[in-house]
Amino acid sequence: xxxxxxxxxxxxxxxxxxxxxxxxxxxxxxxxxxxxxxxxxxxxxxxxxxxxxxxxxxxxxxxxxxxxxxxxxxxxxxxxxxxxxxxxxxxxxxxxxxxxxxxxxxxxxxxxxxxxxxxxxxxxxxxxxxxxxxxxxxxxxxxxxxxxxxxxxxxxxxxxxxxxxxxxxxxx
Numbered sequence: 001x002x003x004x005x006x007x008x009x010x011x012x013x014x015x016x017x018x019x020x021x022x023x024x025x026x027x028x029x030x031x032x033x034x035x036x037x038x039x040x041x042x043x044x045x046x047x048x049x050x051x052x053x054x055x056x057x058x059x060x061x062x063x064x065x066x067x068x069x070x071x072x073x074x075x076x077x078x079x080x081x082x083x084x085x086x087x088x089x090x091x092x093x094x095x096x097x098x099x100x101x102x103x104x105x106x107x108x109x110x111x112x113x114x115x116x117x118x119x120x121x122x123x124x125x126x127x128x129x130x131x132x133x134x135x136x137x138x139x140x141x142x143x144x145x146x147x148x149x150x151x152x153x154x155x156x157x158x159x160x161x162x163x164x165x166x167x168x169x170x171x172x
Contacts, residue, residue, distance in 0.1 A: 001039040002147055006047060013053070022072075025055045026064035029113070030129075034136055040129050040147035042113045050077050050117035057115055062163045070161055077117040079153075081110035083160075100155050113148045121151030 013023045025048070029041050045055040054067030063080045070078035087096075087107045096102055118124045127150050128142035137145055165171050 124151035
């Protein structure tokens with residue numbers, strides 16, 4: 001299913017980009033995607049992003065444009081994360097303190113279902129989307145909720161960038 005999705009998106013992209021050199025996607029990834037296509041698109045999104053085709057989830061147009069700008073500037077794979085600025089102290093001690101030269105204040109928690117390119121992860125595992133699984137397949141093994149890519153972001157320098165608008169679609 002995931003391979004078929006990737007081939008379909010690449011074929012659609014080639015058929016619709018016309019004279020344009022670059023393409024980005026802002027795909028609807030849930031809640032209907034799993035029931036209609038039988039998987040979550042996160043892993044495929046990560047593979048496209050690694051190829052220089054930015055993909056934003058949840059039809060996030062400003063996220064897709066932000067990723068495109070980031071990819072053009074960096075000439076590298078980019079990602080789109082939800083950010084929580086606090087890493088629990090016990091998690092910092094267990095997973096970061098003695099492995100990397102970062103203080104607790106140097107760290108942040110970034111999360112998403114799995115659209116980050118695997119080349120940007122230190123450890124990676126294909127899994128299933130836990131929240132969707134609870135709602136769509138509560139009493140059985142994951143099937144249609146499979147397809148997320150989980151892992152830790154490679155340590156190093158990063159740039160935060162995001163376009164956003166007001167409620168009436170004005171850029172600020």
